[in-house]
Amino acid sequence: MLAKPIISAAEAAGRIKSGDVLMSGGFMGCGAPDTIIRALKAAGTKGLTLISTDTAFHDFKTGRINGIAPLVQDRAFVRIIASHIGLNHETQRQMNAQETEVELVPQGTLAERIRCGGAGIGGFLTPTGLGTEVEEGKQVITVDDRSYLLERPLKADVAIIKAKKADKAGNLIYAGTARNFNPLMATAAELVIAEVEEIVEIGEIDPNQVHTPSIFVDCLVRSETQES
Amino acid sequence: MDYTPNKENIAKRIARIFKNGDVVNLGIGLPTLVVDHLPEGVTLILQSENGLMGLGPAPEKGQEDPDMVNAGGAPLSVVPGGCFFDSATSFGIIRGGHVDYTVLGVLEVDQQGNLANYKVPGKMVPGMGGAMDLTIGARVVIAATLHFEPSGASRLKRHCKLPLTAAGEVNYVVTDVGMFEIVGGRFHLLECFAPYTPEWILEKTDAEIHVSTSCKTVSL
Numbered sequence: 001m002l003a004k005p006i007i008s009a010a011e012a013a014g015r016i017k018s019g020d021v022l023m024s025g026g027f028m029g030c031g032a033p034d035t036i037i038r039a040l041k042a043a044g045t046k047g048l049t050l051i052s053t054d055t056a057f058h059d060f061k062t063g064r065i066n067g068i069a070p071l072v073q074d075r076a077f078v079r080i081i082a083s084h085i086g087l088n089h090e091t092q093r094q095m096n097a098q099e100t101e102v103e104l105v106p107q108g109t110l111a112e113r114i115r116c117g118g119a120g121i122g123g124f125l126t127p128t129g130l131g132t133e134v135e136e137g138k139q140v141i142t143v144d145d146r147s148y149l150l151e152r153p154l155k156a157d158v159a160i161i162k163a164k165k166a167d168k169a170g171n172l173i174y175a176g177t178a179r180n181f182n183p184l185m186a187t188a189a190e191l192v193i194a195e196v197e198e199i200v201e202i203g204e205i206d207p208n209q210v211h212t213p214s215i216f217v218d219c220l221v222r223s224e225t226q227e228s
Numbered sequence: 229m230d231y232t233p234n235k236e237n238i239a240k241r242i243a244r245i246f247k248n249g250d251v252v253n254l255g256i257g258l259p260t261l262v263v264d265h266l267p268e269g270v271t272l273i274l275q276s277e278n279g280l281m282g283l284g285p286a287p288e289k290g291q292e293d294p295d296m297v298n299a300g301g302a303p304l305s306v307v308p309g310g311c312f313f314d315s316a317t318s319f320g321i322i323r324g325g326h327v328d329y330t331v332l333g334v335l336e337v338d339q340q341g342n343l344a345n346y347k348v349p350g351k352m353v354p355g356m357g358g359a360m361d362l363t364i365g366a367r368v369v370i371a372a373t374l375h376f377e378p379s380g381a382s383r384l385k386r387h388c389k390l391p392l393t394a395a396g397e398v399n400y401v402v403t404d405v406g407m408f409e410i411v412g413g414r415f416h417l418l419e420c421f422a423p424y425t426p427e428w429i430l431e432k433t434d435a436e437i438h439v440s441t442s443c444k445t446v447s448l
Contacts, residue, residue, distance in 0.1 A: 027278040031295070082355065096353070106357075107358040109361070131395025132360065174312075180315050
């Protein structure tokens with residue numbers, strides 16, 4: 001197996017351009033690629049579209065902010081596609097002030113649309129959202145007397161994901177609930193940058209234990225713990 | 229009769245619905261109180277939509293693992309035999325009918341089994357998260373809510389006015405005054421919780437309620 005480039009977080013951020021559609025893994029900040037997010041914040045890139053299941057925590061009262069939220073704070077996104085923004089006060093503020101366009105997608109539908117994007121599938125049929133605003137503008141298809149919405153695949157220019165461990169070939173292993181959307185997003189972007197806590201030599205990960213096959217990963221970034 | 233909001237009673241009554249080994253997804257907030265009131269001998273298999281079966285109690289202070297959070301982003305532990313999975317698998321479990329019960333909080337629930345809990349247009353728009361998939365996919369949908377809004381209006385409605393999370397998917401509503409089943413376009417009062425009476429509940433609720441012939445008064 002060939003080794004994938006190990007790049008700095010700043011180099012990773014430099015490969016994300018204004019106008020890009022960006023997928024970011026993480027669920028309420030758990031399993032978010034924090035090192036790359038910090039570098040992207042430092043780079044000051046704007047005009048992005050974000051696809052992420054939520055926009056993590058940003059609590060105006062306590063000041064708690066994590067995951068992708070520092071980029072929302074900097075108005076890096078003109079459009080956000082997410083399933084939940086309720087614990088990020090700034091995302092809600094921007095949406096209500098019509099500063100940022102927010103499209104809400106049911107979480108299971110978001111996951112499956114990304115899976116379709118990565119798997120070469122032209123969409124899928126789901127009963128989720130029938131009879132709600134989610135149905136608006138969508139084709140309803142009946143199969144065996146049951147109605148479904150046609151949901152379309154989602155793809156991105158760049159996916160930034162987070163894993164616990166990688167080998168230099170780019171095989172990934174996740175930990176706990178930090179897995180969430182990361183393995184799905186790894187399949188659905190032109191450029192996939194995986195931030196990992198530990199990088200081992202090729203051959204040191206048991207092939208049976210791999211969660212994301214190396215074929216999906218373009219380059220690796222080492223996680224850096226934030227100085228507090 | 230005076231009304232005092234009582235979330236504990238909602239959790240207590242819902243906890244008695246389950247049998248040992250049921251697979252349950254509990255929404256954040258009120259529904260999570262249910263685990264504190266499970267009868268002896270009843271252990272649930274808790275599914276968390278962010279990618280876990282076998283949710284355990286909150287870890288002790290200092291034992292938190294940043295890679296393990298529940299669907300509200302709070303630290304969690306995992307019971308022996310638990311497992312993790314990605315979000316597509318998680319919602320395959322949910323949509324595929326492998327979850328027995330989902331318990332959700334509501335803003336409004338109506339007699340057609342419609343539920344609204346994700347959006348107050350122009351004011352508060354937290355998003356549906358996994359709630360639309362859970363209400364579609366779980367075998368039984370239980371709405372858990374205080375009976376009244378702060379304004380005094382009942383959260384049980386003839387027709388939801390807010391954007392729907394689920395259309396016709398709610399099976400049971402458990403409030404702090406009673407337990408209701410939704411069948412045939414109306415609420416059926418199965419139990420009223422002392423000191424509330426069926427007459428009082430009917431008077432205070434602007435919805436069509438049929439008092440079940442087997443309706444009984446329960447002290448929680």
